[in-house]
Amino acid sequence: MAGIEELSPAAGPVETRPPEGEIDEDEDEELDETILERLWGLTEMFPDTLRSAAEVTASGSVTVAKKLYSFSRAALWVGTTSFMILVLPVVFETERLQLEQQQLQQQRQILLGPNAGMSGGMPGLMPPAPVKM
């Protein structure tokens, strides 16, 4: 225990070796550094400009990601509610109208035969044929 020196973060990567050759467990207990701090210490080998640039980039990208997330949430809500108010009723009504017209056409077909009652349908596709009972 007496042989272990206090490590300061600015000292650079240092290999600690207990002079008495104690077991690893004691080493880990007596060291005042966690694994993360040791890994952080490794970054000190890079020059300052690189470190500050990396820090700015990292924090900037975190901010951008947060803003993007909140913006996309708001945009999705605004878009959905506006679509619901402005467009959806018309879509419902036109679909209903189409269905009704289809139904009417089907009824007319059943009632009057397959060729009659095709108002506005494809002209000339099926030549009119006499209906045989």
Place this chain on the structure above:
Amino acid sequence: MGSVLAASSPPPPGSGVVQGAPGLVSAPPGFSMPSVPPPSVPGQPAGETGSPLPNPGTYEECHRKCKEVFPIQMEGVRLVVNKGLSNHFQVSHTVTLSTLAESGYRFGATYVGTQQTGPAESFPVMVGDMDNTGSLNAQVIHQLTSAVRSKIAIQTQQHKFVNWQCDMEYRGDDFTSAVTLGNPDVLLGSGIIVAHYLQSISPALALGGELVYHRRPGEEGAVTSLMGRYTGNNYVATLTLGGAGAHATYYHRANDQLQLGVEFEGSMRTQETAVSFGYQLDLPKANLLFKGSVDSNWVVGAVLEKKLLPLPLSLALGAFLNQKKNKFQCGFNVTVG
């Protein structure tokens, strides 16, 4: 509310708008002249030398075509029952249930006289309605001569008179001028005078001006504004510039189902501007009329009107959402008859 300057703004929503019976002029009991048949098509060739310019219509009507495309904000439930008692007389009952304002009942009556000046117009027209609290709105519109039309309107809040105004409009061959006297009070020496003048410069272009003079004991003031309106093939563009601000509207008819309107409003008093875009979709086959609008104040709104056909019933659903303040308002109207 209720100021004479409201004569240029759209009539109050739904309150007793008369429709349906033949031969009736739709005259909402607000402070605006009834809509008159549109002026003759610009560019129509005349059979005389020096083709005459068409009458440009009234000053208030210029922005109205665009404003009619926009939906009105509805809140609560409203039931309107219109009954025509004869060709000349129509009665309406309105029950309003609302969360934000007072619920009430309103009785309205419309009488249309026998002097017929056109296929859809008869005079005199008397419109009145009374609230369950005793507030009365009444208008009498009469065509005095073939070119002069006059209107008297009063509005009371319970027993107190809030608005009383008299209006005279002269229609010349290619110009229209109108004078309105609002809330004249001889004892106090107060009142408002509004003068309008609109002149056709060419079959498509009309220019006009408005002068508002108001006077109260101790202060008086005047506001002027100029207006220009250009009518194209399927569009109408109107611009009003005045002491109170600028107001520009553009109305476009895309096809017989879709009409668009863009409105820009800037006010000097509050130093604010607003742009709104509105559209109206008309599907007579589905008995549907849909109006939607988007605003620069982040307000989105729409009104859906549907005629439930075997019965003379029509249902209107409206929703308005203010995205910024996250406030929502919806309502529906049922109209019988």
